[in-house]
Amino acid sequence: MLKIGCHLSISNGFHKAIQEAVSIGANTFQFFTRNPRGGKAKDLDPKDIEGLKKIIEEYDFAPLFAHGAYTMNLASKSENTREFARMILKDDLIRLKEISNSYYVFHPGSHVGQGSERGIELIVDALNDAIDKDNDTIILLEGMSGKGTEIGRNMEELKAIIDGVKYNDNLGICIDTCHLYSSGYDIVSNLDGVLDEIDRTVGLDRVKAVHLNDSKTEFASNKDRHEVIGGGTIGKDAIIDIINHPKLRNLPFNLETPNELEGYKKEIEFLRGEYR
Ligand SMILES: [Zn+2]
Numbered sequence: 001m002l003k004i005g006c007h008l009s010i011s012n013g014f015h016k017a018i019q020e021a022v023s024i025g026a027n028t029f030q031f032f033t034r035n036p037r038g039g040k041a042k043d044l045d046p047k048d049i050e051g052l053k054k055i056i057e058e059y060d061f062a063p064l065f066a067h068g069a070y071t072m073n074l075a076s077k078s079e080n081t082r083e084f085a086r087m088i089l090k091d092d093l094i095r096l097k098e099i100s101n102s103y104y105v106f107h108p109g110s111h112v113g114q115g116s117e118r119g120i121e122l123i124v125d126a127l128n129d130a131i132d133k134d135n136d137t138i139i140l141l142e143g144m145s146g147k148g149t150e151i152g153r154n155m156e157e158l159k160a161i162i163d164g165v166k167y168n169d170n171l172g173i174c175i176d177t178c179h180l181y182s183s184g185y186d187i188v189s190n191l192d193g194v195l196d197e198i199d200r201t202v203g204l205d206r207v208k209a210v211h212l213n214d215s216k217t218e219f220a221s222n223k224d225r226h227e228v229i230g231g232g233t234i235g236k237d238a239i240i241d242i243i244n245h246p247k248l249r250n251l252p253f254n255l256e257t258p259n260e261l262e263g264y265k266k267e268i269e270f271l272r273g274e275y276r
Contacts, residue, residue, distance in 0.1 A: 001060075002271060002275040003028050004027065005029040006030070006267075007031070009032075014031075015052065021061075028253075033096070063101050065174070066099065066102045066103065069088060070107065071085075075112070076110075089126060103139075103252075104137055104139045104140065112149050120151060123151065124164030127139075128164070135167060138170050139172070141174070142173070143176060145222055146184075153222070155198055159201050173206050173208070178232075178234070182217055207251065211255075212243070213257055215227055229257060255268070
């Protein structure tokens with residue numbers, strides 16, 4: 001069974017989000033751990049989480065994706081911004097212990113002119129501070145499109161971060177089809193070649209999750225503009241190949257396409273129909 005869902009808001013509680021997920025045929029979903037622009041996380045309501053566990057078991061849900069705030073920049077030049085990001089990271093990881101079936105996905109950061117080597121060093125330092133040997137949450141660095149000074153624009157940068165972290169057994173990557181294509185990995189005409197390259201660098205066993213998006217911009221544009229499935233430069237055929245590829249087909253996929261619930265429902269129906 002295809003593990004597919006989409007990004008949903010938990011501002012009305014997990015219970016509401018999971019009902020929505022079930023109503024659109026999803027068996028996973030992604031949520032922001034807090035306001036996407038940063039800020040305080042809502043306290044988790046034990047009753048809300050209890051309901052979540054029941055439904056997750058009943059509907060045999062795949063892992064959920066807990067997405068870190070976009071404003072979290074562990075590689076910032078400003079010490080205040082870095083400290084804030086490190087605090088959010090630690091706090092998110094503590095809160096996620098309550099939601100057992102979830103992966104933590106976050107954008108590695110932007111070096112804002114300090115150079116990627118320095119940026120990677122700062123990210124590694126923050127992760128070493130946040131991840132101890134008892135950590136059992138799967139933490140995933142998201143591969144980025146490479147806009148601005150983003151770190152994680154290629155597999156080598158992601159690999160350098162993973163290698164720098166002492167307790168990295170549960171550290172992996174989340175690939176985003178839009179970001180991959182716009183950062184110059186040709187998943188449209190050479191999916192096998194891209195997967196071989198990922199395997200040679202970070203290792204395919206580190207790839208635990210996929211953001212499934214089409215792209216508004218051309219190949220290698222280094223832009224991050226998600227498009228609805230089949231409406232962009234990646235296109236339906238390449239996306240169908242991705243969800244069916246033997247090396248990817250068992251991973252959980254979450255859509256971050258520009259859609260309301262009804263649009264997500266249609267995309268999920270379509271993708272389930274194309275899953276062989
Ligand atoms: Zn993301």
